[in-house]
Amino acid sequence: MIIYVDADACPVTRIVEKVAKEYNLKVILLCDTNHVLNSDYSEVCVIGAGSDAVDIALINKCRCGDIVVTQDYGVAALALGKGALAIHQSGKIFTDDNIDGLLMDRHLSKKARMSNSKHHLKGPKKRTKEDDIHFENSFRKLITANI
8 A cells, every 4th residue: 555645735744644654654745846845754756847747647656555645536536446545635535425426516616616707716724733633533544444
């Protein structure tokens, strides 16, 4: 089991590394050339800049039984299709049962934004310590259920 992190602006990278160390699991952080990442534990894989370059590289690398950490529902869907496990930085575990609904919500939200530029949706809430705790607990459960 390898853990792949879509690491461009990922707020849980250090939590992933901390937990992975405890289970002696390999972590690969994927980022583009616009982000500089350093790690004493993980392998850092820098992918050339370009639309979806990191996402494509991550999906090409992951295999059945690996874990993918991403906030991108499309990447999660592709990972699930390869038999990998996927978790959002919020701690939500992506499954075959919930991914279709999440992709539809994403589509409808994009459609709404495109049709009415006057009503901008707010960005994500500021991350809290509770968010980090929730992610870590969900991440641990995902690992232990699949080791």
